[in-house]
Structures are given as structure tokens and as C-alpha cells.
Amino acid sequence: MKKISMYFCVFYLAWISSCSAAASDTEIVDFTFKVKPETVISLFGDQGKTFLIEADEDLNGFHSSVLEINVLSNTGRPYTIVHNMASEPTNGSGDSIFGDQLMFQINDSSQKGQSLISDPTPVPLGPTKIYKSHQRGGSSWFQLKYLVSGEGLYYPGRYSSYVDLTIENM
């Protein structure tokens, strides 16, 4: 009787072990994608990328025009925006506006970054940093306001120049 129960135990254990030896196979695969870094600046003036300050009637006081600037960035890195007016605005006769007659100021911002020209400041020639992003980069939006004074202008007419706005990584 003892032998029979022992046989039963051994066969039972063998059967259990055969059942628990479930077949399986495992593979591990890498899953990867690379998100491209991009930083894009867009300008919106009252006439697209051209903006016009009219001071035909009243040459006293400042006249202004606002440029909206939108920066989209997915790099997660800080950046600055550099303003570069290559030359003073001139009319066809070579007369120019300069010094306190042309000022700029960052009027409003998305609060994430930092304006470097919070007060009206004469527009310098050449590259000048005007805005610093949040430490972790990200998107920014602000208004850049240009102010023109007609005082001291002897020659009416259309004065024009070009401005470049570029993004520099910090």
C-alpha cells in the first residue's frame, strides 16, 4: 500500500512538472524616434512683414506702429532675439531719421521670457539683443513697438530701412 501511494506521488509530481513547463519565447525590441529640433520666428505687422508709420499731418510727438513677434521652439533650450537695423531709415534724397527720432520698445510679452527694452530706447544700428527667452526655451510672443518723431525733420517723404530679427541659441 505504501509503495502504491509512493508511485502515485511520483507520477503526480511528474505530471504537475510537465504541465507547468509551459512553452514560451520572449523577444525584446528597441522602439525609437527622433524629434527634429526647430525654432521658427514669425512677424505680423499691419501690412504683413512690412510696417508703416505715418506722420504726414502732425510732425509733433511720436507716431507708432506695432509688430507682433511669435517664436515657436521645441528645443527646450534658451535663446535670444537679436534686432539688426542695417542702416538708418532714409528717404529718396538721402535724408535720414536717427537718434531719438526713432525708438523701440517691447510693449507686451507672454511673461515667459524677458524684455531687454522695456522702456522706449533709440534704435541702434547693428545687432542688438532685445529679448531673452525662458531658461528652458519654449515659445514666446510679444509686441515690438516702433516710435517715430517727426520733430526735426525738414523733408517730408517716405523713409525706409530693413530690419532683421534672428534667433541665437544661448
Next chain:
Amino acid sequence: MKICNYLPWLAPIFIGLFLAASQADASDLNLTITNEDGFRDIDFGVVQSLDDTGEVRARKYRKEVRIEINNTGSDRYTLYQQFNQPPHSDGGFRYPIDLIKTTLRVESGIGVNRAINPISARMGRQELYLSGMTGEDVIVYITYEIEIPGLQESGTYNTNITYKAQSI
């Protein structure tokens, strides 16, 4: 003591072990994985969350892998996937794992397709396929679709998937 005295004890043990071994050998599952480029890994390459014109919108990208399961036995089996962690970038940014959709297509074989419609990825096991009652071989294609949200932080995102075929 003679060895004959032990035979009544040893014989059932050997027979039992033989049965266990033969039973285990009888059902062996084998997974073979290849992607559409002929490799194993799933690499979407470069994707965009913002284009150079400044347009922000979610974009979708797809990759397909082929999985062949050979079963030398006749036990029913299941195939599941397991994402071991949400994709994260080298810069420490995370990607929402539920934006990965899995769809399965059965090329040859009879069984139950658990991902005939796209299912969102999540942590833990997700059963994708249940074989027929007698565990027939199967070839399936799994399509992964990732949706890159607008302005998702740049970087190389990585995770891994464990595939397991297991008899039940």
C-alpha cells in the same frame, strides 16, 4: 544493499522525469521578428513636431513589424506585448505612451485578433493574439502609429517592447 532493491523506487522517478521532459519538448514556441527594413528594431527615424514654416500640428508616423510564431507542439498560445516604460528623450522629456497605437493584421493562421482596431499602448501586458485551439503557426503584422504632438520637445526618444508567446 543491491541496486535491485531500489528499482521499484527509482523506476517511477525516471519514468516521471522522462514524461516531463518529453512533454516540455513536445511544445516549443519560437518568435521571429523582422521589421519592414529587414531589421528587428522599430526606428521611426526623424519626425517633426514643428515645421520650418512655423506650422504647429500633430503629425502621425507608422512602422510595421512582422512576427512569425512557430509552434512545434499543439498547445494553444497567446502573444502579448509589453512596453517596459514610456518613451523618454535623452534630454529627459517624456512622450505620452497612449499616443502609440497598435494594430495587428493576421497574414496566415487562425486565431483571435485582439488588436484588429487600433489600441492605445500602456504599461503592462497587452494581449494581441490568441491562437487557435491547437496552436497553429501564425504570421502577423503589427503596425505602430505614433502621433507627435505640436511642439513636442526635440530629442531622441527611446523605449523597448517585450514580445512574449506563451502556451496556455
